[in-house]
Amino acid sequence: MSTPTASKSMEHRVPDAAAVEKSGILSQPKAVWAVFFASIIAFMGLGLVDPILPAISKQLDATKSETTLLFTSYNAVMAFAMLVTGAITSRIGIKRTLIAGIIIIAVFAGLGGASNGIWELVALRGGWGLGNALFVATALTAIVTLSNSGNAKAIILYEAAIGLGISVGPLIGGWLGAMSWRGPxxxxxxxxxxxxxGLMTLMPSAPSTAQAKQKTSLLDPFRALKHRSLLVFGISAALYNFGFFTLLAFAPFVLGLDEHGLGLVFLGWGLLLAVTSVFMAPKLQKAFGTVKSMCLMLALFALLLLAMGIWTSTQWVVIAAVIVAGALLGNNNTLITTAVMNASPVQRSTASAAYSFLRFIGGAIAPYLAGKLSEIYNSSVPFYVGAAFVGLSVLCIWLNDKHIRHVDTAENAH
Incomplete structure (x- = not known):
């Protein structure tokens, strides 16, 4: 990457420090905006399905634990697929990887809508997860790499796309789901x-010269986890995602609302997630630092899940808790993504793949476990267990503070 040709091809993507300082978050190349808008649409997929979980359970005669497997298969496939995204991207390029992910999502989502059984649908959601892995991991790398305003602002832009997609998704999902669960x-x-x-027309092909210089190995994500800081954030994210996906996959079953009602609740959740990830997280970061802010958000989220467990049968408490959780999750998502990008000296795509692998392992186990615990015990237990895992993520960060405190120094340097 140090050859004159490679350096020239990357000039528009690596501005000097003065340019980064002056560039606002909205001053981005059109390639960044192409990925941004595609990311909004991609993340609508997660929220679109959420309001129809009870309807799927009822109409396909599936138990809660079987229905929550729609999240488990999706996250499990995504977790392991994350390990190969870097190798694929380094060989075929960012744009082709994004396009491949979009095509796979479209095909498996369409087949899911035409399916007639819960196990068939669970399997197709796994295929959807493969497409999402290719898109999500590459989208983060693309926005951070192509942005001309520095890591922090690029990550905020990425988290904003996630928030917008997740917030609008439930509203559309509730509307389509009221007609039929197949609609979303x-x-x-x-x-x-x-x-x-959008991507085919707006995003230019990334220069191939730099990509050809260094191809990512399938073992690189595992090597990256030898860096204690990256491993700590990955394990913390896995524990934190137990709580995240307990709320996302199981809360719809205890809210007692129809598709429209669930759509509105998760719209509120997603809007707070989007707003805080863009506007509040940077302020917390500046005031308290990345690590302390993460611990605060995670501790509050654990308490919120605990409250949902105590007052599971009180509808307004659960509704309020779900919506408020959006603010805590929005802040934490931006904070932990920023930390991962600055945690180790490995390539961003490799760091993202390693971190995402651990993160989505937690997201794969939690939904099914939540459904099963509710069937064995009662509907409060999943929230208690989710709160305990989130609490463990705080403990993991606190016990390893000396290994991760450098992320604040690294962020201030950008």
Whole structure:
């Protein structure tokens, strides 16, 4: 990457420090905005399905634990697929990887809408997870790499896309789901087709010279986890995602609302997630530092899940807790993503793959466990267990403070 040709091809993506300082978050190349808008549509897919979980359970005669497997298969496949995203991207390029992810999501979402059984649907959600892995890991790398305003602002932009997609998704999902549970699946396929057109027309192909210089090995993510800081954040994210996906996959079953109602609740959740990830997280970071802010958000989230466990049968408490959780999750998502990007000297794509692998392992186990615990015990137990895991993530960060405190220094240097 040090050759004159490679340096020249990357000039528009690596501005000097003065340019970064002056560049605002909205002053981005059109390639960044192409990925941004595609990311919004991609993350609509997660929220679109959420309001229809009870309807799927009822209409396909599936138990809660079987229905929550829709999240488990999705996250499990995504976790392991994350390990190969870097190797794929380094060989075929960012744009082709994003396009491949979009096509896979569209195909499996469409097939999901045409399916007739819970196990068939669970399997197809796994295929959807493969496409999402290719897209999500590469989208973060693309925005951070192509941005001309520095790591922190690029990550905020990425988290904003996630928040917007997740917030609008439930509203559309509730509307489509009220007609039929199949509607949101076909809706995702349609939106992915729009994202495909957007990326093909707006995003130029990334220069291949730099990519050819260094191909990522399949073992690189595992080597990256030898860095204690990255491993700590990955384990913390896995524990934290137990709580995240307990709320996302199981809360719809205890809210007692129809598709429209669930859509509105998760719209509020997603809006707070989007707003805090963009506006509040940077202020927390500046005032208290990344690590302390993360611990605060995670501790508050653990308490919120505990409250949901205590007052599971009180509808307004659960509704309020879900919506408020959006603010805590929005802040923490931005904080932990920023920390991961600055945690180790490995390539961003490799760091993202290693971290995401651990993160989505937690997200794969939690939904099924929540459904099963509710069947064995009662509907409060999943929230208690989720709170305990989130509490462990705080403990993991606190016990390893000396290994991760450098992320604040690294962020201030950008």
């Amino acid at each position: 699946f076909f809706g995702v396929a349609t939106l992915m087709a729009i994202a495909f057109v």
